[in-house]
Structure formats: C-alpha cells, structure tokens
Amino acid sequence: MDLNYSDEQLLLKESAERFLKDRYDFEKRNKIVASETGFDAGIWSEMADLGWLALPFAEENGGLGGGAVEISLIMEAIGRALVVEPYLASIILAGGLVEKLGSEEQRAEILGGLIAGTSRPALAHAERQSGFDLGNIAATATPSGEIYRISGEKPLVAGGSFADIFLVSAKLDGIVKLFVVPGDAAGLTRTEVKLVDGSRASDLVLDNVSVPASALLGAAADTLFEIEAAHDRVNAALASEAVGIMDALIDATVAYTRERVQFGKPLAAFQALQHRMAEMAVKCQEARGSALLATLSVDAPRPMRIRGVSGARAKIGKISRSVAQEAIQLHGAMGFSEEMPIGAWFRRLYAIENTFGTTADHLKRYGEIIRDPAMLSGSLLREPV
C-alpha cells in the first residue's frame, strides 16, 4: 500500500497545470466555447505533442502506458481549466474501448490517428430509454452478405460533434456489439447539441447505415461488459475532474474573500465565513479521498470497482454541489454573473452529476453492492494478485 505520487507523476501534474494555465485561461476558453466549432484544433495538437493523447495506451499500441493515476492528474487539471475538448470522450472512453476490443488492424488504424491528434472517435451507445441500464438499447445491426446494416438513435453522443469516427453499439442477434462507423457514412445524421457546460454533443440517427464486416469491433468479446468497464474508467476520470473543479472553487473563494472589503474589513476576516470556507475545504479533502479510491479501483474485480467508482460519483456529486453553491454564495452577486468562472465550474459540476449515470443512479448502484456485508465490512486494502 502506497498512496504517494511518484516523482514522474508529480512532474506530469505540474506540467499539465502549467500548460493549461498558460494556454487555456478562462478568457481563451470562453472564446473557444463561443466559436463556430466549439473546439480548438491548436490546443488539441499541443495535447498530442505533450503526449496526453497517447498517455493511457499501451506501448505496443503507440501509447505511453500511463495508468488511471496519470489520467486522474490530467483530469484534475482539465477540470480546473474547464477544457471543452473531448479528452474524456475520445481518449478515455472511445480510445479505451478500441484498445480493449479492437483487432491489431483496428488498433493500429484508429489509435494511430487518435494519438497523432488527426482522428477523434466517439462512442455512441446509450439511448433515450436506456436510463442507467447499459444493456437496454434498441439499435440493431443486420448482417446482409458482406456488410451490416445499422439502424437506431443515439442521443447526446459525448464528443460527437468533434468526431470523425463513431463506435456505434447495436444488437446483433440480440447481443450488444460495437461497430466502427465513419462520421460521413450514408444514412447517418448528426445534429449538434450545445451543452450546459459549454461543450457540444451530437444526436445521432442511423438509418440503415451499411458498414463492412471488418467494422465489427471485438467479435468474440463480451462487449457489454467492456462498455461497462469503460464507463467506470470514465466515471473515475469524472470524479478526478470534479476534484480539480472543487479545488479551483475554494481557491477562488479564498482569494475573493481576502480581496473583497465590506464593513471596513476583508470578507475573509469574518469568522462565520471562515468556518464556511473551512467546511468547503473539508469536503474537498473528502472528495479527493473518494476520487483516489475510484482511480485505484478501475482495474479491481467488478464489485470493488463499483464500490470505488460509483461510491465516488455518488459522494462527490453531493458534496461538489454544495461546495459550488457555497462558492457562489460567498462571492455574492459576482458569483452569480458569468464574468467569473464560478458559474462555469458550477455548471460543469452540474453536467458531471448528470452524465454517465446521475448522482442518484450511482448511489443506488453502490447501495446494491454494499448490501453484501462482505463488501460493506471489507478493508480497502487488497491482497496482492
């Protein structure tokens, strides 16, 4: 058991923070959000140069072999800087699935472009009726000769409006499978959706889209299981992103209350406000603990993975909301205006609470796991494998 970051990890953390501080300040970020595409190609290729896009992938796939901890450090920095580019959707989610399920050719082709920054795949899985039941999809794939015909609707595809390739899930003989579908495939309609956090997604409709047999990803694999595991990696990353935002919120609040003078002294000199900021700090500490457990659980056996990941999403959803609300309150009217990043952090946390499972969904999922007394009473320390 060791929970200290390695020197390499601390270096990565520092460089990630510095890069975004220098190249992605709030003003720049707002320009990107307001732009035509809602995406900055320059930043994306700089991320490629920094190796962020290669980070989680194995060396044999051209990656850097980074683990969940390295990802968590990037995500904290992304949270603080409110990055709208699809690191989570394309690298962690879609890229991760390709690495798990793809054939050697598929990995080489898709991950190659992804790591180079020239291609951005997106997963199109959940549907309107799915709720939190990942198996509940209606899209179908019908084999006809050498091709598959895919039909279905995939709303709110994360990273969809920046994607050139979609990994579309559909039922093949009643079994969930993934298919690689080019963004410009005939019969594929993509509608851009502006999101509450300033980023963009797509509503996809597939009407008899034909793809070659080679488009099937991981023919033999338990695709649904891998999709769930990928969602858990995403949720661990979201937990770390939220922690980054919470730290940014308390930093901003401390700074503002020190500088804002009312009744002849800085707000930070009022004990009632001091204690409320201290309570915010308590929540930030706890959130950090939860997120770290999620991070260190993504490769654990499924029940432990769920305990770590859904536990973090449930707890952080609740306490990050209250930290954001307090940050607004302690900023007073300024916190209610779009001129400070407070509201943008608040809205991103709100989006996190409602994506890849809501806070309530994750609490329920966690609750089902700890109904087993062995899980509830078990130590977090694990035996070596």
Place this chain on the structure above:
Amino acid sequence: MDLNYSDEQLLLKESAERFLKDRYDFEKRNKIVASETGFDAGIWSEMADLGWLALPFAEENGGLGGGAVEISLIMEAIGRALVVEPYLASIILAGGLVEKLGSEEQRAEILGGLIAGTSRPALAHAERQSGFDLGNIAATATPSGEIYRISGEKPLVAGGSFADIFLVSAKLDGIVKLFVVPGDAAGLTRTEVKLVDGSRASDLVLDNVSVPASALLGAAADTLFEIEAAHDRVNAALASEAVGIMDALIDATVAYTRERVQFGKPLAAFQALQHRMAEMAVKCQEARGSALLATLSVDAPRPMRIRGVSGARAKIGKISRSVAQEAIQLHGAMGFSEEMPIGAWFRRLYAIENTFGTTADHLKRYGEIIRDPAMLSGSLLREPV
C-alpha cells in the same frame, strides 16, 4: 383568518409558564423522576386546581371548553419544564376519547374523576406488530353472556403506570372497539417500563379479563376513526411540546454562550457561533409555524388534518433534532453532562420522535396526502363552514 392569541390565551400561557417555573424547576423534576412512583401527586392536584385537567372538555362534561390552541399553550410550557406527569396520555388522549365515545354515564363517571384529579385513565391500543397501522391489533373481546372476555398484549401504554383505568382496544367480531378496564382487574398484568425521557409507561398483558357489557365504549361509533383522530390531537400537542423545548434550548444556549468566556471573550461574541444560534432561531420559528398549523388542523376534514398534523411531526422531528444537537455542541462538554437540562430536553425530543408514529412514519403519511395535487396546491386558508 386571525393568528393572534386572544388576551385570555396570553393569560393562560403566562400563568402556565409561571406555575411550572415556580413549582417544577429542573431539580424538582429530577427528584420526581428518581422517586419511587415517578409521579408527583401534589403537582397533579395543583394542575386540577388550575383547571388544566378540565381545560379541553366541554362544559356539559364539567370542562372549561378549551380548544386546541389552549392545549398547545399548556404543552409548550410542559415541554420547557419537562413535566413527566401524564397530561398528554390521560387528559388529551384517554380523556378525549371518553368524551367522544362515552355514554352520558361513562362521561360523568370517568371525566368526573379525571377532572377532579382522582382518576387517570390511559389508552391501551397499539401493539408490538402495529407499527404505524392503527388498525393492526390482535387483542380480542369475546362476548359471553353479560360480559366480555378480553385478551391481548399492549406494550408501552403511555401513562399506564399512573393509571387506575385503562381504555383497552380489542376486536369484537373483527371490529376495533374500546373497553373500560379497571387497573386492578383480574387477569390484567402491568409491568412498569422506565422511558428514555424519564417518564414511565406500562407493558400490559390481558389474559381473559372479564368486563361487564357496560364497559364497552361507544358501541355504535366508528371507534378506529376516533382513535386516529385522538392520535392526531396528541400529535398536534406533541408538536407544541417540541416547540416549547426548542425555545428552551435556544434560550439556554444564548444564556450559556453569553456567560461562558473562552479566549478572553464570551462564546456569544464569536460570529461563527452567532450564525449557528441564528440558524437555530430560524428552525424554532419554522417549528412554531408548523405546530400552529397542526393545532389549527385537528378539527379540519381528515386530509387537511393529516397535512397539518403529520406535516408538523415530520418537519419538527427533523429540525428539533438538529436544534438539540447544536445546543449540546455549543454547550460543549457541559451539554454532554446530565447536570444541565440540555440532555433531558434532547432525550425528550428523541422520545417524541418515536412515539405516536415516528418522524419517518409521519413524513410518509404526509407524502401520501400530498400526492393529491389539490392538497399540495391548496391554500392553507379554508372556507367558512
């Protein structure tokens, strides 16, 4: 609509508070709790002399015709003084049922002694399995000739250990009925139970207890409906008792923090503690509003009665707990010792939360009522009848 107390009501309030302040201070109360009987006959007869025991009953029954508002004022004072004598159990609950259901003879006999202070009836209704379902009782009454034979178990009978008469509910041909059973009836065993709030109750076992036909209370009436209505009167009274306790808690906390000096100034001079006391005061105000709604709802049609009464028990249960916890916290170690009344108020509020329906039970009951949008959206103002 008028929510101002009348001069008579203000007089009653003041005299009730003064009487208990003079004759029932914390030391005196602890003596009574520690005494053999856990009951002070002197205080009870003084209550009779003050007319408290006659207050809620109609003049034709020898009462003073007081209403729910007058009762609420007495209960607030009783809450503050932590009175352990069975005003609620004998006067409001049992006495109220006798007045509603009793024949002229029964009213004259039972209420006569009750008002004179010579008799203290107690209701023995709920059973172990009843939970919050008042209809779920197993005790039975079997007619045989001129008498009924009653058998059943009635745990935690409020006021039971001070009672000379029990109103025992039992099923007669499957219908819930009430029977007047003398405390010394053959086949009746009474075991005293010491309660968490310092008062006493009884576990009753009835084994073929015979009572005459004349013991049946309200042969023709819908007894279960009247028992529910009586419980709602009790719960409205409990809401007011809790309000009296909450006021006492904040008064004590303000007084203590003003006098307790740490770091060179009174605790009350620390802004963080000032705001927490202000939050306590906010809760006391709200509780007062809820309790008043309960008080003014006891005679309303059943759904409105439930909205008022169970809504108050649910809300006051929750906020009175937090006020009591804050009072202990702001008293520090002193609040954790039995030497101050803080802990006794805390424990009485805890008892209130678990008697005549728990806080959770009442929230559920209230929730079922407001599922009807008409109830949820309806104004609290009522049309004249």
Place this chain on the structure above:
Amino acid sequence: MDLLMTEEEVRFRNEVRTFLDGHLDDDLKRAERLNPSFLADPAIGLKWQAKLNDKGWAAPSWPKQYGGTGWTLAERYIFDQECERAGEPHFRGASIKMIAPVIMRYGNEAQKSFYLSRILSGEDLWAQGYSEPGSGSDLASLKSRAVLDGDQYIVNGSKIWSTLAHHATRMFALVRTADTGKKQEGITFILIDLTSPGVTIRPIRSICGTHEFNQVFFDDVKVPVSDRIGEEGEGWDIAKYLLEFERGGAFAGGVLRAMLTRLHRLASQPLPDGRTMIDDPLFMARLAEIATDVDANDMLELSAMSKVQAGGNPGSVPSSTMKIERSRIRQSIAELAASILGPDALRFEEHRPLHELPEESDIDEERTVASAVYFNSRSQSIFGGSNEIQLEIIAKTLLR
C-alpha cells in the same frame, strides 16, 4: 384564532379567479412558465400589467387615492395566491413595490402626481440604483456622487445589479452628497432619467444565461433638484424604510406553492427510461419535506399578516427567517426539479426569452427551463439582503 376566510373574502377570491380565467391568456402563462428569472420579459410583463390596470388591479398594495386597490392585507394575500396559482407573469417589481411606496411616503405632491400614474400606465419602468461594484452588503459605503450645481445635481459613478435597467426609463438611486459625519448621513435619494446624456449601460449575463442585470455608469449626468426625494442626507432613512418594506412586506407562499405544484406535475410524467419519479420513495420523501417547509412558511406569513392587521409588526426574527427560508425553499424545489431531468439536464437552450421558441408540450417545456431555473435560484439567497445579512440581524436580536 383560525384559518378561515370570511364570506366576503371567499367572494373576493372567486372574483379574482373569474378575472384570471378570463384575462390571463395562455401566451402569458406560457411565457411565465418559460421564464427562469425574477421578472418577466418586459413585453410580457407590461402586457399583463395593462390588463390588470384596466381592471384597476395593477397595484394591489397601493391606496385607492393613487390608483391602487385599497385592499386589506388579507385581500392582497388572496390576490397573490390566486395570481400565482394561475401562473401570472411576475412583473410587480421596482416600479410598483419599491419606488412607488417611497414616493408616497417621502415624495412631494408634484412628484406623486407625475410619477405614480406613469408607473400604472407603464409609461415608466424603474430600475433600482443601490449596489455599487464596491458596495454590496455594506451599502452605506457607496461612492456614486451627486454635486449640486444651481438647480441640478451633477452625478458621477456607477451602479450595478440593476434589474432590467436596459429596459427601464428611470432609476432611483442612492448617491453621496456629503463626506462629513457618519457615512450614512451623506447619502441622498434621487431619481435619474436613464435617457439623459452621460448614462451608459453595460449588460451582465447571469449564470442562468439571462441578461437581467446591468451595470449603469453616470458621467456628468444632470439631475434636476426637483427629482430629489426628501432632503439631502435623508437617503439612508428612505433606503432603510424600503429595505424593511422589501423584506417583511411581500408574500412568497403563493409562488413557492405554485413551483411545488409544477414540480409535482413534472414528476408525475414518466421519464424516457420509463420510471415515474412520483413513485420513487426518495423523491417523494424529499418533495414531502419541502412541502412541509412551504406549509411552515405560509404560517409565518399569515402570522406576520395577523400581527400587522392588529397594528403590530412582524418583528425582525420572523421577517429574516422568512427571507432566508423562502430562498432555501425556492432553491430546494428548483434543485429537486433539475435532479430528475437525467441526461437531458445536459441540453441547454441559450435563446432568451425562451417563449419565443416554437411551442412544445407543457412537460417538455418544463424540462427545457428546469436547469436555468435551478441556476437562477442560487441568487435568491444573495439579492435583497443576503442570507448572511439576515443571520446577522437575527443574531443581533437574539443577543440584544
């Protein structure tokens, strides 16, 4: 002591209902449902105010002599409840509820006869000019300055968070006319024509996506002395009168119950995944808790009203309690509503006003506006005397 209406009050309530059924048209109701902010879009608000004015009901709280209704408190309460129940656009703001009572109490005859009727007719829409970039809770530290020059003041400085200033014709403002003595003593209350040269307005977008607030700059703006309310240095007393008025006076029970009822309707519809929230015990428990909060607040409002009717005053602890609790209840309802959107919470419609968008079903429109309503609700505990200020007031009373 009772909660019963008189026969007259019942008749009055029915009259109000009949009027609302007949005059509060669906387009107005829809615009209000789709409005995430304090006040309605002025186009909508003024349209509704005109209908009310035709009936003589535009200013429920005004005495008859000024064109008001002369209603009793109870009638005003019932009117408010019925209007909220029916879903009227909220537009009784700074004009009717703030500057008007000030003019009635402190204005001279000329000011009364000129300004009050223009408010009712909608010719004038007023903005508030209190807060400044450096003066929020600490209002008395304000720095905007008015210097007397013959029969006019020359005003320089800036006011912020002025609601709807970009639609308003006039602003009432607190300005500094002296630096001697206590800072409260140098403050004067003046009326500024926002069309005057030297006035510039900068929009401030709120985190709910609406442009409702503004910063207003004054650069040598001329204000005739005749547009001063009361005497020089009397501004602080006037402001205190107004803050009290703003705090204790208004009813919120009606709007809270209306929001709760809308949430109930929203939760009664099946979600895309087939669940119906009203059958979810956790949701129902939370809804019930909030409903008990609304009941309690109603009782506090009615108690305060009874005290005032009996010639007393509600007291600072109940008044501040209501201000705090109303904000929290409103925030809880909005938060609970937003929490049941699921993934659709991510979709955010930026167009304002929302009612200009093509019609959807009631429920879809509730879902469209729910996030913005939640974001907007966070301001409830900040504006009009923050909850921290209310806690200070309560603590001072407790420890007095």
Place this chain on the structure above:
Amino acid sequence: MDLLMTEEEVRFRNEVRTFLDGHLDDDLKRAERLNPSFLADPAIGLKWQAKLNDKGWAAPSWPKQYGGTGWTLAERYIFDQECERAGEPHFRGASIKMIAPVIMRYGNEAQKSFYLSRILSGEDLWAQGYSEPGSGSDLASLKSRAVLDGDQYIVNGSKIWSTLAHHATRMFALVRTADTGKKQEGITFILIDLTSPGVTIRPIRSICGTHEFNQVFFDDVKVPVSDRIGEEGEGWDIAKYLLEFERGGAFAGGVLRAMLTRLHRLASQPLPDGRTMIDDPLFMARLAEIATDVDANDMLELSAMSKVQAGGNPGSVPSSTMKIERSRIRQSIAELAASILGPDALRFEEHRPLHELPEESDIDEERTVASAVYFNSRSQSIFGGSNEIQLEIIAKTLLR
C-alpha cells in the same frame, strides 16, 4: 501507487486474525457490543489488555525497547482493522496512547523504567488532567496551581471531564507554576498519584447514562518534583505534542466500518411490524451515503499513513478534516441505527455496565444499546479538540 498489501502484511493479518479467533472470547465481545461509551468497563478492558500483553501486543504503537510491538504503521493499521472487525473492547486510552508517548519523548530514565511497564501490566491506569471548569477549548487559561515547596509541589485546583478517573491510579496534569509572561509559558506537566491525600473525585453522569467522566479536586496535594515531566514551563509544548499525536495519530476507519457492519446486521432483521429496513429505499440510500463517507475517510487515513511512512507529515487540513469527519460519521451511523428502533426507542435501560444484564439475542442487545450509543456519539464532536477548533485550524491554514 496502489492499495495492495505485501505478502508479509497478508501473513501478518492472518496471524492477527488467528490470535483474535483464539483469544477474544465471546464475553469480551458482548461487553464491547453493549458498551455505549468511549472506553470499555475497566474490568473488561484490563482483562483484554492482559491477554494482549501476554502476546506482547498490548501497545501496538510502542517501540520494542519499551515492551511495545515495534510494528510499522501499516502493521498497526492492519492490527487496528482486525481488532475492530473482531469487536475488541476499546481500552487503549490515556495510558497507552497519551501519557506513554509523553514519557518516552520527555521523561527521564527513571520515569521511563518505572511507569511504562506498570502501564503494560495494568498496575497503573491513567486519567487525563487537562480541562478545567473554566478552561475547555481555551486550555491555556487553566488555573490549577502547583507551588514548589522543597522537593515537592503543592497542588490546588480542579480538573474536569477526566475519563475513568474513578478507576484510575494516576493522573497526568497540566498545572500553572508561574503567572509571568504569556499564559502558555507558566504551564508545567506533572504526574499525580490519585491515592494521595487531598484528592477527591466527583462523578459526572453523561447524557447517555454512563458514569465515565469525573471532576477531580486537589486540596494541598503533594507531588514529588521527580514526578514532573520535562522542565517547569515546558507543559504547553508537551501538551501540543500530545494533542497533535491524539489528533493525527489514531485510526478510526476500523471502528467506523465495524459500526456500519453492525448497523447493516441490525437493519437486516425484520422489525416487530414486519418491515425490514434494508429493503427500505430511504434507509438504504442513507446507509450508502454513510458508507461512501467511511470509504473516503479510510482513504484519507491511508494517505496520511503513506505520507508519514515516506517521512512527511499529514498536514493540518487533512488531520482536522479526519477529526471532524470521523465524529460526524460516527454520529450519523449511531443516529441512523437509533432511528430504526421505532417505539422501542422509548425503552431505556439505566443499568451500567449493560453486559451485567442477562443475555438476550444479538439483535435485541443491539436494540437495547442503540439509543445510548446515539446519545454518546454527540460527544465525538466535542472532546479531543471540538469541531469548532478544527474548523479554526483549517481556516487559519487556508488563509495563511
């Protein structure tokens, strides 16, 4: 970075489990289940300590040279987790965790060799002598006085909230030996034999019905100078060392998880009315929330441990966060458990210690003690540095 035990640690854990299976008898476990207070009844506690001492495990945190285990932090963590899992009586208190580290750090050889072994053997049971009626959070304002008279101090004054002082043989106390300079500078740390003439002890019953605390009076009590720890005036530094030690040092994750597991078992049994709470969505949601709190606290403990193992220190914000959160989690678990008793919550057994009562079923005994455990839990946020003091520490760090 990982959560994996080493092979050695797994072996160690299994050894601990085997020992506990073999030596932690049912009567001890039952006594602990029925104990609502901090520390076990001394009869039980000393019995268990003796068994541990035979194995050499009585003082997990002591170095080997003093008869401790010399374990690594990780081993101590695992030992604590296993002991809590098995339900050991809590008895490592003021003797082993407070005075011992002080003597090791500040005591002279004579003091070390005399006192430490008597702690392990149970000959001595120590009480803490810090707080006074007038000095709680503001410890430095203490007034108990020690006046040097030849080779002994004459002590007068009073200490309060001394846990188990009525069973203890000795007390370590902070006393005032000088009034010059800062008030912290006049404080000295001494060891008082509680059998000395002039010592009287007044019991204080807690709101949970237990006599655990005491007020101790000193009337010309003689204390040999040889029982002074460190120099005169060094008392404050020693106390600070100890408070830090008390704050950051101990693990609470084990006991919190054990309480949660007991609550899970209690909630899995049908209630008299037939319901089973674990099937109640509201109960389950609350249990799950608390469980996520326990997980987070475990991670904070493990992170702090990692920092210390790497030669760093946990830092004041994480330490104070853990102190606050542990108290709140413990209170939530106890409150949730008490909330499912229903009407039986009214029944209150006053006899102490409860384990002297005739045996009932596990579940009935859980129900018997649950209210008292809830009442007792309220003290978690008061003693050992109140949550308000922790918030002050955090705020100071934030604003540094």
